Amino acid sequence: MNPIIQGLATIILGVGGCVGYFYASNLLLDKVLYPAKGPNIASNIRRANIIRPWLFIFPALLVLTVYLAYPVVGSAYRSLFNRSGDEYIALGNYLALFESPEFRRSFLNNALWALFVPVVSVTAGLIAAQLSDTLKWGNIAKSLIFMPMAISFVGASLIWKFVYAVDSDIGLINAVLAGLFGAGPIDVIQIPFWNNFFLMFILVWIQTGFAMVILSAALRGIPEETIEAAILDGANPFQIFFRIKMPQIFSTIVVVWTTITVGSLKIFDIVYAMTGGNFGTEILPSYMMSFMFRDDGRATSVALVIMIIVLPVMISNIRQAQKELR
């Protein structure tokens, strides 16, 4: 029981502390520092209103700085030092990375993930969205395809570990192979190169629901008139889909595509749970974790490589946000 009480106490303390901070700091500002009364009431209110935004935003800025902004600089700096962190070796870690065959393999595998997963997820999601919108039981179908979204990567890996199992009394794939073709059991996790695709499919299984939900909303947002006009002009369903609908939801597809791409660059759990990086399935995040706690210099340099790959997405996102603000 002790840990439960401890947990509850910390929840109350943590949440209470946050509420307390906001309440007390505003109280201090309004009642003590610049009270809205007395001779300088106007200037007091003005000053309080200059300070207040910063009171509101300070905790968020603090954690953002400490947990995301500083690490970018901190990791870049740390990656220039050796294993124990006491000797400056300039780009030594990076040079060692580029010479290592495992790094090259992780990099190529990761590139494969970043291509295959978005292509298949978005395509499958688009098909599911288009199909479910026209069927009576579409909502149930959607809900079931969306479900893996709630399952952890570890849980999903375990679910598929059953499907991929060599034993034909456990693994569905080998059961089908044995039952229909009489073929001997194969361990799909150990087939060189192709095993990567079996791991990627687990992520596809999770991400398709995400793509489907967003694309389905986008499809429904298409103005009816454009489709009606196309029907009157005698377009067939495929023409309507590819010529009328696709162009109109293109920007949404781009958003979904980049989100899934960035996600597939950061995924660590699936490879870790399925193969532990063996059998040629290493990708950058799992390669980095093999150095974590052992060689911080190498670990941070791998992390920085991931960051550099993600950088173009980051820049285009910022540009987009600035355009919208104006």
Added chain:
Amino acid sequence: MENIAGKKPALSWAKNIAMAAMVLIWVIPTFGLLVSSFRDRDQISATGWWQAMLPVELTARARTGTEATPDGPLFRVEGNIFDDEEARSYFSGTPGDISAFGTRGAEPTTYLAGTTGDLGDGETLTVNADGSYVWITPEKPGSRGQRVYFAAESPPKLTLDNYRTVLSGDNMGRAFLNTLIVAVPATFIPILVAAFAAYSLAWMEFPIRGLLIAGIVGLLVVPIQLALVPVLNLHNDIGVGQSFVGIWLAHTGFGMPLAVYLLRNYMAGLPRDIIECARVDGATDFQIFTKIILPLSLPALASFAIFQFLWTWNDLLVAKVFLPSADEAKVMTVKIADDLLGSRGGDWGILAAAAFVSIAVPLGVFFSLQRFLVRGLLAGSVK
């Protein structure tokens, strides 16, 4: 679109079939795991989960009795093989018919049930389908009966044993609790912090506001991997170390960009009139926030809460780095990935049950609050 589909029944058929096929691919693996988690250990290794409702043929071993009656020059032992405790221990319910038997472990099904097996030296053994046997031997049996191996059908059996094993032993119950202790504060603290920040970014005027928003959008895609080493070192330096406090702070930081981004987008869309009116009536920003904005933003807060909860509950990476590696501090994902998948690779029933314990809560959240989840996704991705 429906009218076009309606014109072509063939297309409509194809659509139904394609959708059904896709749903099946998406659901079957999870369903298989669910079925497996309720199956008996012996049955899992004997047949696939898709045969869970069919009887399973199990091989068992037993000994005959030793009470012999003289039968001419020979001795005759009769009885039922299921009277032997060892034989019964293989079957959870009433065992089905025996299909074959033998006397050597390497070949447990040498003779069909009902036939007589010649064991050499005038010794014979007959085992019938119902378990009754006749053993005829030239020597008077000693204190131990004849070893018998046999194959019998065991009725399908669903049990909660796997769940019992998972929850009682091996600290899995503790891991469940740890996951909860990590996920709940790591969901609430960022919401609160982000809500205030989102309000100030949406409705308060101050310099560099646009710059901050752009910065937060940029931080949305920063890979967590980058933060692991520097933040862990920082935690060690300031005395937080690997602890629950550390992981709450880490999750708060990592979830913050999405939280601020989602909530700001939502709050910026609230009607300006309400806020202006309140200002004219002399309400301070703190009052406007707590009395007007917060209640109005509940849907967005709920969406983000679901995301953050699912993410913190399901996370493996952050837990591996920011929590101690001791067994008492492990969360479920770490427990499954490190302990169960490693050492118990072959115990499928336990694995399935453990997986289901860990995904039960997120699935519950998902199916009850799906509406909010969808809304949150749309707010984050589609303008």
